[in-house]
Amino acid sequence: MKNTNRLIWFNGEILPVDEAKINVLSPTSQFGINVFEGVRCYWNEEKEQLYIFKFNEHIKRLLNSVKLLSLECSYSEEELKEYFLETVKANDYREDITVRQTIFLDGQGSWSSTGPTSMFIAPIPKRRAFDFDKIGLNCSVSSWERIEDNAISPRIKVGANYLNSRMAQLEAVRNGYDTTILKNRQGKISEAPGSCLFIVRDNILITPSVTSSILESITRDLVIKLAREELGLKVIERDVDRTELYIADEAFLCGTAMEVVPVKMIDGYKINNCEGDITQAIRKLYFSIARNEFYNYKEWVTPVY
Numbered sequence: 001m002k003n004t005n006r007l008i009w010f011n012g013e014i015l016p017v018d019e020a021k022i023n024v025l026s027p028t029s030q031f032g033i034n035v036f037e038g039v040r041c042y043w044n045e046e047k048e049q050l051y052i053f054k055f056n057e058h059i060k061r062l063l064n065s066v067k068l069l070s071l072e073c074s075y076s077e078e079e080l081k082e083y084f085l086e087t088v089k090a091n092d093y094r095e096d097i098t099v100r101q102t103i104f105l106d107g108q109g110s111w112s113s114t115g116p117t118s119m120f121i122a123p124i125p126k127r128r129a130f131d132f133d134k135i136g137l138n139c140s141v142s143s144w145e146r147i148e149d150n151a152i153s154p155r156i157k158v159g160a161n162y163l164n165s166r167m168a169q170l171e172a173v174r175n176g177y178d179t180t181i182l183k184n185r186q187g188k189i190s191e192a193p194g195s196c197l198f199i200v201r202d203n204i205l206i207t208p209s210v211t212s213s214i215l216e217s218i219t220r221d222l223v224i225k226l227a228r229e230e231l232g233l234k235v236i237e238r239d240v241d242r243t244e245l246y247i248a249d250e251a252f253l254c255g256t257a258m259e260v261v262p263v264k265m266i267d268g269y270k271i272n273n274c275e276g277d278i279t280q281a282i283r284k285l286y287f288s289i290a291r292n293e294f295y296n297y298k299e300w301v302t303p304v305y
């Protein structure tokens with residue numbers, strides 16, 4: 001099944017993506033009031049199986065986003081998973097795919113309406129974020145400030161949050177960078193427009209804490225766990241200063257879309273060891289677990305077929 005004529009789940013029906021229509025006056029199209037997850041599924045050729053990576057965690061975060069925005073949504077965790085599986089099976093995918101599951105404010109209400117909501121689940125075209133002909137990302141530190149919890153919370157995945165990501169990413173690209181890293185209101189490092197940041201200093205893995213204006217990233221969590229349990233590394237979640245980025249031994253971005261990608265340069269400062277041992281080890285672990293080739297973390301992968 002090609003992504004262009006893929007089947008999606010839309011309010012209880014499986015239908016071609018072109019046939020799913022939403023109201024132009026809906027608060028989702030006027031104000032970006034929707035919550036969503038992007039979920040990756042990895043194909044294992046040998047086992048002829050497609051694995052959903054970190055399914056439980058994505059569904060849990062989706063429900064947290066629904067709760068925080070006070071959206072009327074009666075789907076249970078089980079139903080959200082069941083419909084997701086139904087969508088992927090309907091397309092009979094046998095390759096790596098990304099699926100977006102979005103609950104949005106429908107109808108013709110305003111920005112303060114709480115219902116009615118609708119849901120779609122759609123496989124979306126998503127290339128690898130990182131081109132391997134190129135070694136590492138060239139990043140800036142953004143002039144834009146990351147949204148913060150007392151204004152618009154970055155903790156959850158809300159469509160409108162990506163306005164902030166957009167401003168930062170487009171500025172970075174205009175200035176010749178691949179992407180950018182934002183600081184928070186306190187002037188400390190937070191995250192990239194669509195991924196989280198780790199640096200390595202003296203063999204210690206360091207990442208901004210979950211109270212530093214970041215999304216509660218599923219990949220960030222798993223990187224912390226793998227670094228501690230599999231690599232025996234010390235991991236510290238703390239405030240990170242801008243200049244620490246410039247003198248880091250290694251740096252990488254991570255996230256569902258980003259996966260694990262090394263950073264080679266920040267604001268023109270060369271990272272000492274781009275694609276260093278720690279970044280490479282984490283990257284390798286990530287892919288072998290996601291494809292269910294490494295059995296210690298079976299609960300992180302859910303077979304589709």
Ligand SMILES: Cc1ncc(COP(=O)(O)O)c(C=O)c1O
Binds near residue numbers: 165193214215217255
């Ligand atoms: C702003 C932002 N930060 C971090 C991440 C990484 O989060 P996760 O690992 O849950 O995909 C994402 C991607 O979803 C994101 O959009």
